[in-house]
Amino acid sequence: MIRKYYLILICILGSFLYLHAGDDADMLIKKLQKKYDAMKDLSVKFNEHVQFGVTRNEQNFRGTFSMKKGNRFNIDMDQQSIVTDGKSVWTFNKTTNQVIIDTFRDESFSTSPERILSNIPDTYNAVMIGTETSGKQEFSVVKLTPKQKKSNVISMKLWIDTDAMLMKKIQVLDASDNSMTYALEDIKINSALPDSMFIFHPPSGTNVVDLR
Secondary structure, eight states: OHHHHHHHHHHHHHHHHHHTTTSOHHHHHHHHHHHHHHOOEEEEEEEEEEEOTTTOOEEEEEEEEEEETTTEEEEEESSEEEEEOSSEEEEEETTTTEEEEEEOOTTTOTTSHHHHHHHHHHHEEEEEEEEEEETTEEEEEEEEEESSSSOSEEEEEEEEETTTTEEEEEEEEETTSOEEEEEEEEEEESOOOOGGGGSOOOOTTOEEEEOO
8 A cells, every 4th residue: 555655646746857857957856846845735536457467357446645744644545544644654454444553654654755755856767758649638648767777666657737737647567567557636736635634533443453
């Protein structure tokens, strides 16, 4: 689940690289940081289609992802939720009705928003590979490839609505030849998300395992 959160966040913020594709590295980093400084929170709904590399089996998932500065995020999927307020982390398994509570450790969350936002320019190369049309809408397609040879991600393709300058689709190919496609909708930035969204209150009857 953390991996899903990492990929979604990387791809949404990866569109900022496209916005400044002609800049040199130093200028891009400065503009990226400026963009982040102005972003207080973000929320998005997504549908995920997975095709497994070995079996070629396919699965579909859907969920919502929200984040707020201060290492706060909330991911809600069909079978699991992960919520953190930057101090505690709640992992709720809806199938078993169990929630595990642990202390948020910044060094353990190398995929936290603050780290991802500051590391994108050093981690990925962005290349414009063309445009695609869906209906009457045209999308710019950008490919991200990791700079490090040892990476769980081989490549990512981003479909960007250049009118709204927002991500609409993401395709991820990982090292196991699994393909994950995310369709994004209802993207909201700086919508004043309440702090209560990043604190999890277990439903009545939930088995609580507190590791703090």
